[in-house]
Amino acid sequence: MFPEEVLEHVFSFLNSHTDRNTASLVCKSWYEMERWCRKRVFIGNCYAVNPRVVIRRFPEVKSVELKGKPHFADFNLVPEGWGGYVYPWIVEIARAYPWLEEIRLKRMVVTDECLEIVAKSFRNFRVLVLESCEGFSTDGLAAVAANCRNLRVLDLRECEVEELSGHWLSHFPDSFTSLESLNMACLGSEVSFSALERLVARSPNLKTLRLNRTVPIEKLSTLLQRAPQLVDFGTGAYSAEIRQDVYSRLADAFSRSKNLKSLSGFWDVTPAYLPAIYSVCSQLTSLNLSYAATRSPDLTKIVSQCYNLQRLVVLDYIEDTGLNTVSMSCKDLRELVVFPSDPFVGEVDVLLTEQGLVSVSQGCSKLQSVLYFCHQMSNSALISISKNRPNLTCFRLCIIEPRVPDYVTHEPLDVGFGSIVENCKQLTRLSMSGLLTDRVFEYIGTHAKNLDMLSIAFAGDSDLGLHHVLSGCDSLRKLEIRDCPFGDKALLANASKLEKMRSLWMSSCLVSFGACKLLGQKMPGLNVEVIDERENVNSLPEYVPVEKVYIYRTVSGQRFDTPDFVRIMGKDKDDLFSDKGLKVAVLFCSNFGTFRPCCCTRSRSL
Amino acid sequence: MDHKKTTLDLFNNVDLATELTLGLPGTDNQPEIIKSSLSGNKRTSSEMGSSTCTDENESRFSPPTKEQVVGWPPVRSYRKNILQVKKTESEMGSGMYVKVSMDGAPYLRKLDLKMYQSYEELMKGLQVMFKCIIGLYFEREGYNGSQHVPTYEDKDGDWMLVGDVPWEMFISSCKRLRIMKSCEARGLGDC
Numbered sequence: 001m002f003p004e005e006v007l008e009h010v011f012s013f014l015n016s017h018t019d020r021n022t023a024s025l026v027c028k029s030w031y032e033m034e035r036w037c038r039k040r041v042f043i044g045n046c047y048a049v050n051p052r053v054v055i056r057r058f059p060e061v062k063s064v065e066l067k068g069k070p071h072f073a074d075f076n077l078v079p080e081g082w083g084g085y086v087y088p089w090i091v092e093i094a095r096a097y098p099w100l101e102e103i104r105l106k107r108m109v110v111t112d113e114c115l116e117i118v119a120k121s122f123r124n125f126r127v128l129v130l131e132s133c134e135g136f137s138t139d140g141l142a143a144v145a146a147n148c149r150n151l152r153v154l155d156l157r158e159c160e161v162e163e164l165s166g167h168w169l170s171h172f173p174d175s176f177t178s179l180e181s182l183n184m185a186c187l188g189s190e191v192s193f194s195a196l197e198r199l200v201a202r203s204p205n206l207k208t209l210r211l212n213r214t215v216p217i218e219k220l221s222t223l224l225q226r227a228p229q230l231v232d233f234g235t236g237a238y239s240a241e242i243r244q245d246v247y248s249r250l251a252d253a254f255s256r257s258k259n260l261k262s263l264s265g266f267w268d269v270t271p272a273y274l275p276a277i278y279s280v281c282s283q284l285t286s287l288n289l290s291y292a293a294t295r296s297p298d299l300t301k302i303v304s305q306c307y308n309l310q311r312l313v314v315l316d317y318i319e320d321t322g323l324n325t326v327s328m329s330c331k332d333l334r335e336l337v338v339f340p341s342d343p344f345v346g347e348v349d350v351l352l353t354e355q356g357l358v359s360v361s362q363g364c365s366k367l368q369s370v371l372y373f374c375h376q377m378s379n380s381a382l383i384s385i386s387k388n389r390p391n392l393t394c395f396r397l398c399i400i401e402p403r404v405p406d407y408v409t410h411e412p413l414d415v416g417f418g419s420i421v422e423n424c425k426q427l428t429r430l431s432m433s434g435l436l437t438d439r440v441f442e443y444i445g446t447h448a449k450n451l452d453m454l455s456i457a458f459a460g461d462s463d464l465g466l467h468h469v470l471s472g473c474d475s476l477r478k479l480e481i482r483d484c485p486f487g488d489k490a491l492l493a494n495a496s497k498l499e500k501m502r503s504l505w506m507s508s509c510l511v512s513f514g515a516c517k518l519l520g521q522k523m524p525g526l527n528v529e530v531i532d533e534r535e536n537v538n539s540l541p542e543y544v545p546v547e548k549v550y551i552y553r554t555v556s557g558q559r560f561d562t563p564d565f566v567r568i569m570g571k572d573k574d575d576l577f578s579d580k581g582l583k584v585a586v587l588f589c590s591n592f593g594t595f596r597p598c599c600c601t602r603s604r605s606l
Numbered sequence: 607m608d609h610k611k612t613t614l615d616l617f618n619n620v621d622l623a624t625e626l627t628l629g630l631p632g633t634d635n636q637p638e639i640i641k642s643s644l645s646g647n648k649r650t651s652s653e654m655g656s657s658t659c660t661d662e663n664e665s666r667f668s669p670p671t672k673e674q675v676v677g678w679p680p681v682r683s684y685r686k687n688i689l690q691v692k693k694t695e696s697e698m699g700s701g702m703y704v705k706v707s708m709d710g711a712p713y714l715r716k717l718d719l720k721m722y723q724s725y726e727e728l729m730k731g732l733q734v735m736f737k738c739i740i741g742l743y744f745e746r747e748g749y750n751g752s753q754h755v756p757t758y759e760d761k762d763g764d765w766m767l768v769g770d771v772p773w774e775m776f777i778s779s780c781k782r783l784r785i786m787k788s789c790e791a792r793g794l795g796d797c
Binding site (some may be wrong): 074075076077158160186242272290337339340343344373399400402431455457482483606 | 676684
């Protein structure tokens with residue numbers, strides 16, 4: 001037996017949550033030891049566990065990370081008011097962890113009151129990262145700015161903030177000098193430039209500064225000069241009338257930024273100002289030009305100089321020619337993201353095809369992660385990609401038109417995606433599109449043994465497809481499905497699998513109310529949430545498919561903060577069948593040998 | 607644990623493989639009654655998007671008035687908005703209409719500056735529109751050899767001679783055009 005000090009020391013080297021979780025299962029003393037020295041807690045689904053349970057187990061936490069809404073909330077599939085409120089967590093951790101230093105939240109509803117509590121409760125608070133969150137205003141930010149004396153990181157990534165005023169930035173006191181990272185790119189309101197400049201000037205450790213659109217290009221050089229130590233810089237709107245003096249100052253400031261490794265921003269680009277960044281291109285490891293609506297020649301000129309680039313995010317304006325340049329110039333590329341410039345266009349006038357992706361897969365040997373929007377794809381291209389890059393870990397392909405087949409052969413893209421999962425043995429994340437039959441799911445179930453997250457849309461023929469995935473993908477934790485003909489059979493046959501996963505989302509599929517209820521009743525370790533906004537939902541028979549169902553494992557039982565369009569199925573004794581559903585109920589229940597008499601009222605789950 | 611498994615995995619006995627019906631990919635096997643659901647105003651997904659197309663052209667292009675499926679393509683809404691704004695701006699901008707007046711003419715005209723790539727083209731357009739002759743531009747002397755001189759009002763509200771600045775800079779700062787009579791324009795060209 002190791003003495004405690006030794007164990008603690010050994011555990012201090014375990015940083016990943018999975019490692020820590022595994023270590024805690026070895027034996028009781030390891031469990032005890034580990035829980036006392038765990039400093040960072042990650043909760044992938046805020047409804048999977050109660051805050052008090054977490055606090056009871058881990059008393060010495062310095063960093064909390066929480067995720068709320070399911071991923072498809074990013075695309076407006078989760079109605080407003082669904083949940084994901086962080087308030088109950090904030091209240092508990094404010095009480096339990098006075099020395100908390102870091103809070104990271106993703107897809108949660110954060111109110112100003114939450115931010116005020118955070119601002120006043122933690123004396124050594126250092127890091128606030130809010131990603132894709134909503135529910136707060138600039139008043140909440142002002143509270144954080146005014147009170148968090150030791151704040152190092154304020155990172156608002158893609159949040160929806162109610163902009164009451166730009167004055168919040170001025171609430172950082174003059175004595176505040178510890179800022180290391182500020183990301184306000186998602187804000188729309190103008191902040192006082194002099195306050196911003198003074199803040200930057202008194203923050204010697206500032207490494208990341210991502211401005212919002214309202215900071216004009218003329219002011220960038222001032223900020224860059226104040227912070228020559230910057231590593232990550234995001235511009236504001238990158239446009240103005242062409243003025244030689246502005247251009248020169250900007251180009252000069254960039255050339256002096258010897259530590260700059262990451263650039264982003266570039267809204268409303270005036271192409272003539274782009275050459276100002278040429279001097280830093282060769283330093284860059286990350287470049288995000290996905291707001292720069294400028295055409296391929298300008299983009300190509302830039303990427304051709306980015307020899308050390310590891311991450312590139314662009315619009316499809318880069319076209320195949322630009323990506324060909326990437327494949328030749330950016331030999332260290334690990335991640336490629338290509339967004340569509342105009343997702344709803346009928347005719348395609350941008351020359352970005354599958355060929356661009358094939359080139360990059362050929363030329364960039366370290367490419368691991370791809371998110372690619374395009375209008376056409378072929379099996380042969382997918383096969384090439386998979387053979388070129390068996391080291392892919394994340395492959396997300398979105399062919400913009402649903403159910404589009406191989407444009408050459410007109411066949412489904414089953415074989416192409418099958419090749420991806422077969423050759424890319426380390427694949428952990430996959431998103432598919434185009435015309436796909438049950439066959440592709442058979443390939444996935446057979447080969448994708450390391451797959452952690454799978455996104456499916458407008459695909460498959462029958463329950464067999466879903467069955468292949470649920471029964472075959474051993475590592476699957478997150479599955480999200482929309483508009484597929486998957487129904488009750490596969491879901492119920494693989495019910496036990498659902499307890500080994502974080503969550504399953506199915507919308508516009510064929511899962512019935514009855515099946516959801518049955519699942520909820522029989523699996524106490526799962527919350528089966530039916531999300532259905534139809535007015536007549538309470539009078540629909542049991543065999544009718546639900547609009548949306550979100551199933552997740554939980555140790556905290558059902559939640560009680562649901563809106564009226566969310567029903568947690570099978571937990572409520574009064575949640576019974578209507579007359580019409582009786583026949584189906586008998587069919588489902590007959591194997592259990594029990595049958596309950598019903599009453600005809602339907603109550604909400606609460 | 608085990609008990610739960612056996613009771614619920616009731617469909618394990620059903621060989622799902624034999625449940626497959628023969629049909630083309632994309633055909634829906636589900637009974638009609640569930641498909642045409644009692645869903646009121648909601649459209650089923652099968653009504654949207656294209657199924658397998660035999661016509662190659664069709665598979666490449668869709669009619670411009672495509673109905674938009676909620677949440678598809680999977681692009682964050684702030685990203686869509688930005689590009690929409692850009693498109694509207696450029697659509698409005700690509701109608702870069704400015705008022706054009708000519709001294710002596712009874713009414714004004716409107717001209718789309720984006721239709722021209724150079725001063726030469728603009729002059730041609732003006733000449734056609736007003737049936738006048740505009741002289742040649744000289745850097746020192748301004749316009750020579752005609753009765754008409756093109757001028758414009760810039761962003762600062764000043765009246766400038768057309769032709770001094772690069773074309774790109776001109777169209778981004780020009781608010782309106784005025785074709786002056788040479789005799790009145792004398793003051794602009796000098797100095």
